[in-house]
Amino acid sequence: MLGRLLGNVSQRVPSLLKRVSLIMKPKVIFVLGGPGAGKGTQCSKIVEAYSYTHLSAGDLLREERGRAGSEYGQLIDTYIKEGKIVPVEITISLLRKAMEETMTKDETKSCFLIDGFPRNEDNLQGWNRVMDGKADVKFVLFFDCSNEVCISRCLERGKSSGRTDDNRESLQKRIQTYLQSTRPIIEQYEKHGKVRTVDASRSVDEVFAEVKAILDKEA
Numbered sequence: 001m002l003g004r005l006l007g008n009v010s011q012r013v014p015s016l017l018k019r020v021s022l023i024m025k026p027k028v029i030f031v032l033g034g035p036g037a038g039k040g041t042q043c044s045k046i047v048e049a050y051s052y053t054h055l056s057a058g059d060l061l062r063e064e065r066g067r068a069g070s071e072y073g074q075l076i077d078t079y080i081k082e083g084k085i086v087p088v089e090i091t092i093s094l095l096r097k098a099m100e101e102t103m104t105k106d107e108t109k110s111c112f113l114i115d116g117f118p119r120n121e122d123n124l125q126g127w128n129r130v131m132d133g134k135a136d137v138k139f140v141l142f143f144d145c146s147n148e149v150c151i152s153r154c155l156e157r158g159k160s161s162g163r164t165d166d167n168r169e170s171l172q173k174r175i176q177t178y179l180q181s182t183r184p185i186i187e188q189y190e191k192h193g194k195v196r197t198v199d200a201s202r203s204v205d206e207v208f209a210e211v212k213a214i215l216d217k218e219a
């Protein structure tokens with residue numbers, strides 16, 4: 001099933017990205033950090049101030065989970081509750097489709113914040129397999145804060161988010177997944193000088209001031 005999906009993605013991606021890269025190669029910033037570090041909050045502020053499109057892997061997966069007739073709804077639901085990383089073929093196909101739709105609507109919209117991706121080695125290899133040479137990854141914007149801050153923000157968010165994973169049990173698993181699978185990816189990018197780290201434990205405005213300084217210098 002997943003092999004078939006990846007096959008479809010691989011067949012369709014070259015034509016779109018070939019077309020688009022003739023106009024302008026999509027520019028990508030990966031946005032990473034623990035659950036509740038403030039990635040979504042800061043991405044919204046970046047979108048208001050700069051011409052980036054925000055694509056959240058988690059939001060795209062939740063949307064697919066709720067889509068009537070989705071063949072992956074149940075599988076995504078289980079992975080999210082368990083705080084586990086959904087198979088890369090699904091996540092990449094959703095990201096690719098969202099990028100394609102954005103650029104098809106407006107070809108000048110070629111800058112993307114990809115939030116919550118790549119979350120593990122499988123994500124990274126999947127991206128390299130499907131997107132290598134077709135998008136320009138500028139750097140990883142890393143929102144760094146302690147597990148305690150992450151947990152308390154998610155529990156607070158859980159009072160109104162309706163999310164099935166903003167509870168203590170799921171959060172323990174999400175933090176484990178983050179430490180075991182995502183931190184090593186950030187470290188890999190760090191070795192290549194491609195991480196811009198922001199102290200995410202401060203107020204929303206203080207964090208954004210640092211984000212702005214980075215984007216004004218680099219993006």
Ligand code: ADP
Pocket residue numbers: 033034035036037038039040041042153154156157200201202203204205207
């Ligand atoms: P993520 O996308 O990393 O999971 P969110 O942006 O959804 O995190 O933020 C998680 C919760 O913490 C939200 O309820 C948000 O309003 C709150 N939050 C985000 N950034 C800050 C901050 N700098 N200080 C305090 N609370 C924050």
Ligand code: AMP
Pocket residue numbers: 035036057058059061079080081083084085086087088091115116117118119123165174
């Ligand atoms: P988030 O909204 O970023 O907190 O993500 C919520 C959940 O969605 C995660 O705990 C995972 O189960 C799933 N998810 C988010 N991003 C990814 C990804 N890049 N790859 C696979 N699963 C993901």
